[in-house]
Amino acid sequence: MKPNLKSVLSSFQKRIHALCAGSAAVLFLQLTGCDSGPILLPESNPTRLSEWNLFTIDEQFFEPNEETQVIYPTNSLFTDYAHKLRTIWVPPKTQITWDNENLLYPVGTILSKTFYYPKNASGELLKTTDPQNTMIALYESKLIETRLLVRRNDGWDAIPYVWNEDQTEAFLRIAGSSHEIALTSINGTKNKDQEPPQKFTYFSPNENQCAGCHTTDHPDGGLLPLGAVASQLNTTVLDQTDSNSESQLDRLVTKGWLTHSERNKFSKYTKSYNDQSATLEERALAYLNMNCSHCHNPLGPADTSGLILTGNHRSPINLGICKPPVAAGRGAGNLRYGIEPGSPEKSILVYRMNSSESDEMMPELGRSLVHEEGLKLIRDWISSMPGQCG
Amino acid sequence: MRKFCDLNNYHFSRMLFLMGIAASAFLNGCDSENISESAIPFEEQLQEKLISAASGEVITIPEGVHNISRSLSLNVSGVTIKGEGMDKSILSYKNQVQGAEGLLVNADNFVIEDLAIEDTTGDAIKINNSENVTIRRVRTEWTGGPLTTNGAYGIYPVQSRNILIDGAVAIGASDAGIYVGQSTNIIVRNSRAEYNVAGIEIENSTFADVYNNIATNNTGGILIFDLPNLPVQGGRNTRVFKNKVYTNNVENFAPEGNIVGSVPAGTGIMVLANDSIEVFENELSQNQTANILVVSYLINNIPINDPLFDPYPEAIYIHANTFIGGGMEPDSVPLASLKQATGEPVPDIVWDGDKATTEDGQALLDPFEILCISNNSSENFVNLDAGNNFQTPSFDISPHQCELPALSKVEFASAD
Numbered sequence: 001m002k003p004n005l006k007s008v009l010s011s012f013q014k015r016i017h018a019l020c021a022g023s024a025a026v027l028f029l030q031l032t033g034c035d036s037g038p039i040l041l042p043e044s045n046p047t048r049l050s051e052w053n054l055f056t057i058d059e060q061f062f063e064p065n066e067e068t069q070v071i072y073p074t075n076s077l078f079t080d081y082a083h084k085l086r087t088i089w090v091p092p093k094t095q096i097t098w099d100n101e102n103l104l105y106p107v108g109t110i111l112s113k114t115f116y117y118p119k120n121a122s123g124e125l126l127k128t129t130d131p132q133n134t135m136i137a138l139y140e141s142k143l144i145e146t147r148l149l150v151r152r153n154d155g156w157d158a159i160p161y162v163w164n165e166d167q168t169e170a171f172l173r174i175a176g177s178s179h180e181i182a183l184t185s186i187n188g189t190k191n192k193d194q195e196p197p198q199k200f201t202y203f204s205p206n207e208n209q210c211a212g213c214h215t216t217d218h219p220d221g222g223l224l225p226l227g228a229v230a231s232q233l234n235t236t237v238l239d240q241t242d243s244n245s246e247s248q249l250d251r252l253v254t255k256g257w258l259t260h261s262e263r264n265k266f267s268k269y270t271k272s273y274n275d276q277s278a279t280l281e282e283r284a285l286a287y288l289n290m291n292c293s294h295c296h297n298p299l300g301p302a303d304t305s306g307l308i309l310t311g312n313h314r315s316p317i318n319l320g321i322c323k324p325p326v327a328a329g330r331g332a333g334n335l336r337y338g339i340e341p342g343s344p345e346k347s348i349l350v351y352r353m354n355s356s357e358s359d360e361m362m363p364e365l366g367r368s369l370v371h372e373e374g375l376k377l378i379r380d381w382i383s384s385m386p387g388q389c390g
Numbered sequence: 391m392r393k394f395c396d397l398n399n400y401h402f403s404r405m406l407f408l409m410g411i412a413a414s415a416f417l418n419g420c421d422s423e424n425i426s427e428s429a430i431p432f433e434e435q436l437q438e439k440l441i442s443a444a445s446g447e448v449i450t451i452p453e454g455v456h457n458i459s460r461s462l463s464l465n466v467s468g469v470t471i472k473g474e475g476m477d478k479s480i481l482s483y484k485n486q487v488q489g490a491e492g493l494l495v496n497a498d499n500f501v502i503e504d505l506a507i508e509d510t511t512g513d514a515i516k517i518n519n520s521e522n523v524t525i526r527r528v529r530t531e532w533t534g535g536p537l538t539t540n541g542a543y544g545i546y547p548v549q550s551r552n553i554l555i556d557g558a559v560a561i562g563a564s565d566a567g568i569y570v571g572q573s574t575n576i577i578v579r580n581s582r583a584e585y586n587v588a589g590i591e592i593e594n595s596t597f598a599d600v601y602n603n604i605a606t607n608n609t610g611g612i613l614i615f616d617l618p619n620l621p622v623q624g625g626r627n628t629r630v631f632k633n634k635v636y637t638n639n640v641e642n643f644a645p646e647g648n649i650v651g652s653v654p655a656g657t658g659i660m661v662l663a664n665d666s667i668e669v670f671e672n673e674l675s676q677n678q679t680a681n682i683l684v685v686s687y688l689i690n691n692i693p694i695n696d697p698l699f700d701p702y703p704e705a706i707y708i709h710a711n712t713f714i715g716g717g718m719e720p721d722s723v724p725l726a727s728l729k730q731a732t733g734e735p736v737p738d739i740v741w742d743g744d745k746a747t748t749e750d751g752q753a754l755l756d757p758f759e760i761l762c763i764s765n766n767s768s769e770n771f772v773n774l775d776a777g778n779n780f781q782t783p784s785f786d787i788s789p790h791q792c793e794l795p796a797l798s799k800v801e802f803a804s805a806d
Contacts, residue, residue: 329542359512
């Protein structure tokens with residue numbers, strides 16, 4: 001049984017931020033003034049995550065600063081079954097504006113994403129569905145990394161922090177890092193002792209690798225958020241701390257971060273690839289959009305392949321249907337086409353999603369494990385396709 | 391309250407070092423241990439340098455074999471990566487655990503020289519969407535010989551402009567040793583490609599000069615290809631000259647499914663679906679399928695779903711080449727049948743004979759407008775009549791005996 005986070009939250013809301021109470025960051029905070037909100041660092045990237053004042057942490061809980069807003073985009077990029085806690089913060093007296101259907105975040109905005117795994121009483125890390133918590137109970141979780149996207153004057157900066165073993169601080173690792181992980185599956189009815197844990201190396205990206213996904217308009221565009229976009233936030237998330245069920249965009253309005261009038265003109269939303277009421281194709285395209293289209297879009301670095309996985313491809317061949325590979329190397333898996341309708345086992349798309357070899361797998365970065373659920377969805381979708389290649 | 395200390399973290403240690411005594415006093419209670427730069431793995435130091443580099447910076451790779459386990463990448467324009475020689479400064483990826491390439495570059499005004507990249511799991515050097523790229527005296531190699539498990543490409547600029555590859559060596563790629571795709575303004579010269587499936591491949595590109603190179607012991611020596619369904623296509627204006635292209639007879643070891651997997655072992659120079667290509671003053675010898683193949687995309691038997699794609703080669707000008715031997719063991723069913731039927735080696739210049747026609751089947755171009763041949767060391771030629779299922783091959787070179795104006799030299803500032 002999970003402890004009820006709701007019941008413990010109120011005590012935290014009154015708590016003074018640990019960082020201000022005294023820590024190794026005292027000197028820094030004295031210099032900058034110890035504000036209760038996150039601290040905007042216009043240029044430098046501090047060595048320690050705590051210096052941003054985005055979170056409080058003690059032996060029991062990792063909690064976003066209450067000035068931030070926790071968000072859950074409709075779809076999430078697969079990252080080796082890690083759970084993710086995301087926050088937005090915009091500086092006081094600034095607002096998010098609109099550029100057509102895109103959110104334009106003000107200079108100073110900090111987006112954070114903390115990757116963690118749940119663990120059991122004996123310390124084993126667990127493969128479970130992300131419960132979308134708004135804070136992390138450290139006695140039943142292990143923090144891996146926190147990635148920041150910070151909107152500077154000249155664009156977004158990606159800043160990767162990696163948590164120490166003691167779970168007391170995350171440190172800047174611009175060249176990335178790796179962690180040996182063993183994941184125990186508790187989904188299903190089998191006794192877990194019968195299923196050995198899945199061992200793998202979890203890779204935290206370096207700054208360039210952050211750009212590898214976040215530079216969707218390549219190469220001239222800068223980095224862009226992938227999850228904190230309007231269509232991914234125009235959904236309801238039942239918050240565990242209350243029963244508030246307004247759209248996340250409306251929450252940003254309530255917080256004064258987004259203008260009301262323009263928000264009301266926006267009605268687009270992304271289907272969830274988990275939405276069982278959506279069609280197989282809608283779910284498959286939603287999955288490919290979130291997991292592939294940051295590179296496989298007409299302006300992205302993988303347009304060199306002619307494979308466009310935004311869901312808005314020009315023609316079936318751009319979606320990979322009966323399309324020969326271009327520069328796939330071993331990733332082609334001795335197969336002739338990206339998608340062979342009705343035959344997932346003959347489709348390069350499935351082959352590459354099902355591989356964990358670094359020169360074969362897709363996406364190229366961000367995972368060491370196969371996303372079994374995503375793979376099943378794409379298999380089912382290809383199986384359902386009519387027709388055949390010549 | 392726990393203190394925010396992490397004594398094993400070198401960034402933190404470096405900060406302590408910088409802050410000196412004041413820091414030590416302020417961090418009273420955190421036992422610290424200064425870790426010098428040398429304790430940071432070379433790989434991580436190098437990746438940090440690549441991330442933090444400023445335009446104009448030269449990043450040096452010292453002599454030695456440096457183990458790299460994750461892809462390196464560079465996004466800063468104006469950076470030079472320089473070693474002490476392609477046999478001295480070696481980045482070895484034998485134990486690579488992450489990344490689809492050894493070095494990934496998205497940066498203009500990029501120079502890499504005098505080093506080697508060995509045994510990457512995927513491509514050795516990929517350069518995407520960059521302008522003014524110089525690759526000089528760089529070796530990319532899979533050291534275990536020609537294996538299907540080798541990475542696809544050695545030197546791989548794609549969707550780039552003004553690319554100079556000079557004095558490079560590319561060995562063992564399971565696709566192409568030197569592969570320039572979807573690019574324009576390209577010079578590949580003074581380089582050697584050996585034991586790759588394709589030695590040097592120029593694909594979906596325009597304005598390329600490929601000269602003074604050696605391509606040997608590949609499956610195919612030099613390939614000039616154009617493929618459909620790509621954002622950049624319409625390959626044309628490439629000059630292939632003064633190259634030595636010999637004994638490219640290595641069995642095709644490309645993973646199936648890839649276009650080069652269909653290249654017959656024993657191919658010297660192959661032009662597929664490109665227009666305005668000039669092949670001259672090359673020395674081609676002992677390529678045992680054929681010294682020169684000129685073919686349409688249709689030869690692959692892959693359906694074409696691209697109305698914008700022209701599958702036929704046109705304005706191919708082949709002159710003043712020297713042929714020695716070759717054509718003795720064609721790795722192609724129609725060419726093997728041809729050899730058997732004639733009892734002669736496959737001719738030095740082979741054209742599949744497929745051409746653009748009107749709806750009522752009339753050729754749109756005269757034969758010499760498609761393929762123009764003059765002054766080679768032999769006049770051995772065949773038109774395979776592939777469109778009619780190879781029924782009536784013709785050895786008559788006369789419809790193709792002509793001269794075309796020379797293509798102009800490829801020039802750009804960073805190649806001066």
